[in-house]
Amino acid sequence: xxxxxxxxxxxxxxxxxxxxxxxxxxxxxxxxxxxxxxxxxxxxxxxxxxxxxxxxxxxxxxxxxxxxxxxxxxxxxxxxxxxxxxxxxxxxxxxxxxxxxxxxxxxxxxxxxxxxxxxxxxxxxxxxxxxxxxxxxxxxxxxxxxxxxxxxx
Numbered sequence: 686x687x688x689x690x691x692x693x694x695x696x697x698x699x700x701x702x703x704x705x706x707x708x709x710x711x712x713x714x715x716x717x718x719x720x721x722x723x724x725x726x727x728x729x730x731x732x733x734x735x736x737x738x739x740x741x742x743x744x745x746x747x748x749x750x751x752x753x754x755x756x757x758x759x760x761x762x763x764x765x766x767x768x769x770x771x772x773x774x775x776x777x778x779x780x781x782x783x784x785x786x787x788x789x790x791x792x793x794x795x796x797x798x799x800x801x802x803x804x805x806x807x808x809x810x811x812x813x814x815x816x817x818x819x820x821x822x823x824x825x826x827x828x829x830x831x832x833x834x835x836x837x838x
Contacts, residue, residue: 744796745771745780751799753782768802 745751752767772789773781779793 744778745774745799745801747771747773750802750804751780751782752802753794754798754800756798765800768804 749771750768751771752765753769754765755762758764769782769784769790771780772783775781775793778796780796780799782790782794784790
């Protein structure tokens with residue numbers, strides 16, 4: 686102990702030094718916390734910008750037809766399912782979809798899983814259209830043969 690200073694003052698100074706050291710530590714922690722928050726905000730802005738860049742190339746409107754990419758593809762599974770209709774755009778470039786019969790799909794789909802399709806360009810519909818045209822032509826030919834005025838049948 687210092688002979689010139691009373692013991693109470695020495696203890697008070699020691700407590701004050703400890704208190705100031707703790708305040709400096711808390712200030713340091715507060716600055717580190719503020720830096721971490723700023724970094725998180727900057728990272729969130731970067732991610733948002735990336736989503737915006739991804740989403741700008743492929744946004745879908747309501748009542749537009751899309752195909753859903755099969756993410757769990759097995760050996761003979763199709764690459765895409767659909768077509769389905771976009772019902773509503775939701776946050777984070779996700780979409781609410783509906784089946785051909787109008788039933789809504791309960792899950793949301795991100796735009797990375799969706800691909801725009803034109804309903805007239807689907808192969809099965811083209812095949813059915815060709816078949817229906819051929820059937821119509823056959824029926825017309827049969828009706829024409831049956832109703833010819835020169836036939837006595």
